[in-house]
Amino acid sequence: MELSGRLQAVASLVTAGHRIADIGTDHAYIPIFLVQEGRSDSAIAMDVNEGPLKKAEEHVKESGMEGRIEMRLSDGLEKLEPGEADTAVIAGMGGPLMLRILKAYPKTVGSLRELVLQPQSETAKVRAFLLEEGFLFLREELVKEDGKYYPMMKVVPPHDGSLGSPEKDGENRKEPVRQEIRPENQDAEDSREPGCGKPETPDVWDETEVRYGKLLLEMRHPVLREYLLREEAIRLQILDGLLGQSGERITGRKRELEEELEYIRKGLKHYAV
Structure with missing residues (x-):
């Protein structure tokens, strides 16, 4: 099979x-x-x-x-x-x-x-x-x-x-x-x-x-790198669309996206030469 x-x-x-x-x-x-x-x-x-x-x-x-x-x-x-x-x-x-x-x-x-x-x-x-x-x-x-x-x-x-x-x-x-x-x-x-x-x-x-995934990061798994880069691009695009907008909900969403980007970039540091 x-x-x-x-x-x-x-x-x-x-x-x-x-x-x-x-x-x-x-x-x-x-x-x-x-x-x-x-x-x-x-x-x-x-x-x-x-x-x-x-x-x-x-x-x-x-x-x-x-x-x-x-x-x-x-x-x-x-x-x-x-x-x-x-x-x-x-x-x-x-x-x-x-x-x-x-x-x-x-x-x-x-x-x-x-x-x-x-x-x-x-x-x-x-x-x-x-x-x-x-x-x-x-x-x-x-x-x-x-x-x-x-x-x-x-x-x-x-x-x-x-x-x-x-x-x-x-x-x-x-x-x-x-x-x-x-x-x-x-x-x-x-x-x-x-x-x-x-x-x-x-x-x-x-x-x-x-x-x-700690083990994925330690082995620098290529599929994880691809995933992280995709997630980074998605969040940057969303943030770009929020430029010029204000309000409590928008501010909270921006903060959430920036926090997620911080973790994504920490993950990508494992792939730095």
Whole structure:
């Protein structure tokens, strides 16, 4: 099966050999691809709507993978028991819905070895939540397809039972976001095992990195540079159109645009030679 560039990038983030749960599977393209390619022995394809799940089931039958891909009608992670999957793929849904799913089932999320997430909106809020909850970022990717930009990330949940603690609140964050990072020479698999303990080296994500992706900025991802330049041009054009206008609403909008430009330019500094 051939995948779109976006889905191919999502699938590439899944660790080979893992049991997969695809949340909001739609057509089950990712589970079919991973099983057909030998990247996964089995998968669970889940969707909240019967229509998409029926289509997914038809695609699974056409692929001859009925015995290896199980279909489940499920609202988010509701029908996934802890320990049934190693990797949860949640792709192609809005950030707020993704956050609702992650917050609703902390025990199941905490049992996973990794999650591959591709939010369609409010990506910065998703990153902030993950960092505040102690998720470890292993990889980030950004794909442009049909004129749209799709950020995605591979993260490891904390395995110390801290998920869903009431004292953690990403919305009320005041200080730079911190996460525990894995030293480069440490085996990534070690950090995914439940009860493995936390890595020793702290890292700090500032607001620019939360907005655009610290790992993307560090690798000077070419698609991110293109995105930042486009966003800069859009805001400059809007500001140019506001020249000569006044009033409280206009002033507030100008201030908002200038603040956004400041973060965009901080991001672009990573690409300076």
